[in-house]
Amino acid sequence: GNSVTxxxxxxxxxxxxxxxxxxxxxxxxxxxxxxxxxYPGEGLQLLLKATKADDKGSNKGxxxxxxxxxxxxxxxxxxxxxxxxxxxxxxxxxxxGTSYGKLTFGQGTILTVHP
Amino acid sequence: ExxxxxxxxxxxxxxxxxxxxxxxxxxxxxxxxxxxxDPGLGLRQIYYSMNVEVTDKGDxxxxxxxxxxxxxxxxxxxxxxxxxxxSLYFCASSPAGGNTIYFGEGSWLTVV
Numbered sequence: 001g002n003s004v005t006x007x008x009x010x011x012x013x014x015x016x017x018x019x020x021x022x023x024x025x026x027x028x029x030x031x032x033x034x035x036x037x038x039y040p041g042e043g044l045q046l047l048l049k050a051t052k053a054d055d056k057g058s059n060k061g062x063x064x065x066x067x068x069x070x071x072x073x074x075x076x077x078x079x080x081x082x083x084x085x086x087x088x089x090x091x092x093x094x095x096x097g098t099s100y101g102k103l104t105f106g107q108g109t110i111l112t113v114h115p
Numbered sequence: 116e117x118x119x120x121x122x123x124x125x126x127x128x129x130x131x132x133x134x135x136x137x138x139x140x141x142x143x144x145x146x147x148x149x150x151x152x153d154p155g156l157g158l159r160q161i162y163y164s165m166n167v168e169v170t171d172k173g174d175x176x177x178x179x180x181x182x183x184x185x186x187x188x189x190x191x192x193x194x195x196x197x198x199x200x201x202s203l204y205f206c207a208s209s210p211a212g213g214n215t216i217y218f219g220e221g222s223w224l225t226v227v
Contacts, residue, residue: 004157032214043220044158044205051214089157093214100165101146101209101216102173105157 002027006090006106013080013113021075021109023064023090031092033057033066033073034103038087047075047088080113087111117142121206121219128196128226136191136222138206145211147189148173149181152203152221161204164189165211196226 007022025031035047035057048057053068062077073090090106119140128134140147148163150173160173164183178200180192189208193200206219 036218044218046215049214091158093216100163100171101144101148101207101213102160102163103148103150103158103207103216105150105159107155107157 002031002092002094002104004090004092004104004106006088006109008109010110010112013111015082015113015115016079017113019075019077019080019084019111021088021090021111023073023075023106025071025073025090025092027071027092027094027104029094031094033064034091034093035062035064035073035075036089036091036105038089038108040086044089080111082113082115085111085113117217119206119208119217119219121204121222123222124220125223126225128224130197130226131195134193134196134224136193136204136206136224138189138191138219139187140189140206140208140217141187142208142210142217143186144208144217145186147183147206147208148216149179149189149191150205150207151175152205158205161191193224196224198226200224201226 032051034049036044037047048059050057050066056065087108091103149161150158152158162181164170204222209216
């Protein structure tokens, strides 16, 4: 079956530090990969996505590259801000066919950024 | 504005008292799903629907029911809620064959 594994958190950083949150996956077929973010007390927001190997998704200074050879989609940001404090979820879906829009999520990584 | 709307957003209820969480989308999407979010487990799919009158179990369907009588609505029904159903619930929708999935804002449910 499909699965997503994220690095265990929580992650605590100082403002302007470099961020990496690791994500690896297993999937039958060719998945699309996503990072979602959940700010305190809010719902899920799509942060970025990549639909095929070697694609790079980017948004708000965050980046992630779809690496088929290592089955990874690590999230990076060069300089985090206090406002980036949130829970980050890596997820995959197999578009079309039998997936019916289902997302398989990792367990989430809590990020806290201190001034 | 394209959106997925859930109600109620917050609910505290007692064990055994039937409740329904409504979900409505205005994007004419074929696929709709319900997920629950629990600490350390991420989000897990409860039920999904491929279109009107077509539904199927996700990964954690026990204790839940759904219906899809209209394309835009996909209510989640807890016939006899129990404390282990205390969770944050998300409704989601997406177009057939697409890979962009839209989420509602979530419904915090507490069963005491």
